[in-house]
Amino acid sequence: MRKMNNLLLCFLLWDLLDAVMGYLTVSIEPLPPVVVGDAVTLKCNFKTDGRMREIVWYRVTDGGTIKQKIFTFDAMFSTNYSHMENYRKREDLVYQSTVRLPEVRISDNGPYECHVGIYDRATREKVVLASGNIFLNVMSPPISISVIAADTPAPFSRYQAQNFTLVCIVSGAKPAPAVYFKRDGELIEVVPLLEPPSSAAGLQDGRAARNLLNRDLDDTKMQKSLSLLDVEDRGGRPYTEDPLKSLTPDPGLLFSPATEIIPETVVSREFPRWVHNMEPVYYFHHTHIPLSDGTVEVRAMLMWTLNPQIDNEALFSCEVKHPALSMPMQAEVTLVAPKGPKIMMTPTRARVGDTVRILVHGFQNEVFPEPLFTWTRVGSRLLDGSAEHDGKELVLERVPAELNGSMYRCTAQNPLGSTDTHTRLIVFENPNIPRGTEDSNGSVTSHNGFRLILMLTLTVILELT
Secondary structure (H helix, E strand, O other), X not given: OHHHXXXXXXXXXXXXXXXXXXXXXXXXXXXXXXXXXXXXXXXXXXXXXXXXXXXXXXXXXXXXXXXXXXXXXXXXXXXXXXXXXXXXXXXXXXXXXXXXXXXXXXXXXXXXXXXXXXXXXXXXXXXXXXXXXXXXXXXXXXXXXXXXXXXXXXXXXXXXXXXXXXXXXXXXXXXXXXXXXXXXXXXXXXXEOOOOOOOHHHHOOOOOOOEOHHHHOOHHHHHHHHHHHHHHHOOOOOOOOOOOOOOOOOHHHOOEOOEEEEOOOOOOOOOOXXXXXXXXXXXXXXXXXXXXXXXXXXXXXXXXXXXXXXXXXXXXXEEXXXXXXXXXXXXXXXXXXXXXXXXXXXOOOEEOOOOEEEEEOOOOOOOEXXXXXXXXXXXXXXXXXXXXXXXXXXXXXXOOHHHOOOEEEEEEEXXXXXXXXXXXXXXXXXXXXXXXXXXXXXXXXXXXXXXXXXXXXXXXHHHHO
């Protein structure tokens, strides 16, 4: 009986406290993740039988150490609370305070709090407080996606297997998207790596490989590669070393009669015995790089041992799935060996003493990855005495007459193959420079000028004597 009395007393005290202090509960309606640019309304619901004092919304930053006011309602300065005057009447009232964000940004991501205060029933000098909180999760779809080749430009290797890496860069996403690769429209089965391999041996794997001849290699490619291998077995070379033999110039590529361009292009396809017609093992590694704006940059790497015989003209695509995207986002590249470099020479009519520029300004096909360019002079060294020059452009400063008829070879290569193109330099006389002898640097000494200097010297000597 004593326990019953105690319990009854507790209820009476609680009811008395409630009658004196008032009743207040606060909650914020939950929200699903929202996308950048959406209009969002935060709703704070509170239930009370007391008299309203204030409502304050906070944006919480720096792990809760800083609270920034974004909305305040103060009942002391509002006349619209007549329905709450009669607080003697025991009646629960439900209210809602809303904050609208018309276009949310990544910076709006984070926790929010709604604080509500009512007057104490015993005295208006005291305020009873309650609060609710919510975490606004703002998503951002990727804004850019690209596929590049790592460690390029790189040469074509005829006798040694080399590894190849495609890098897919996805920027502007929150949270980090799912990234995967496809080859010719088919999802690639990959071996995930915690760290990328540091050596070629790291890409070797003992798992059985599947034959790709039926899927990726047509009869034309097969016959061509086998014929090249036969040439190699006989000790020959499948490309022409001497550009003067078997050349068929294309009149469309001749920029002027002063420049003879030899358009012969031979794509090197010496597939040695280490090349097997098997599907390689693909390795996958990705990293997440947090950015200052709250988004993440994802770098996904696909690595395998390149086989030019089957990888040339293969289509690789990087696809991205993200909860803020209605459909996957993708970027694609086709691995292609260079073919038919287009050479342009300026000036088109070179004269003695001019600076001649020979530039590769394109190919007959779309090339990926970026080729490596090497210039050589057939049968001799370049004008500066070097054996070769790297880069798209070859510059010959103050060309002498002795370079007339000299031929230059441009070798363009990437890991899929290489090609050679030749051009002949025709040097005309310069009417501004008198005919005379030239040194190896292109400087000119005129016979007439030499005679004039000799006569002046003799005159000075005679006068002195």
